[in-house]
Ligand code: FES
């Protein structure tokens with residue numbers, strides 16, 4: 390079966406289809422950003438994006454993402470290692486302490502800001518309510534999301550401009 394992970398297509402033997410996705414990514418592909426914590430879909434530490442939507446993969450199988458577009462935290466930074474503006478905002482705002490929740494938190498926020506770049510602080514708070522953090526108290530995390538929203542807003546404006554230009 391074919392998987393599309395972080396912009397790469399990989400061929401996987403069908404016998405891996407029943408394997409838990411979080412273990413497959415961590416153990417077979419060495420993509421260890423997604424954490425295996427609660428094992429019951431409750432904490433969000435294992436969150437990745439599938440077709441731009443957050444998915445908790447401790448309760449998913451490899452076959453569940455066959456042919457779909459997967460993004461893990463390893464795919465967020467540029468190929469030269471430059472952090473994505475949202476990752477940088479987490480670092481700048483002090484939104485990372487132990488870091489265990491961070492990959493899932495960043496990806497959940499990324500999906501949200503792609504959909505809703507002009508969101509309010511309260512909407513940002515609600516967007517991450519499926520991702521638990523034991524360290525930060527959430528204020529710095531929301532600060533980081535709010536700070537990074539400017540990047541998504543200008544992207545959104547550029548895309549609108551391109552659509553208008555094409556239409557004319
Ligand atoms: S490890 Fe998957 S939701 Fe907690």
Ligand code: FES
Pocket residue numbers: 484485486487488489490491521522523524525
């Ligand atoms: S930074 Fe430790 S769990 Fe969030």
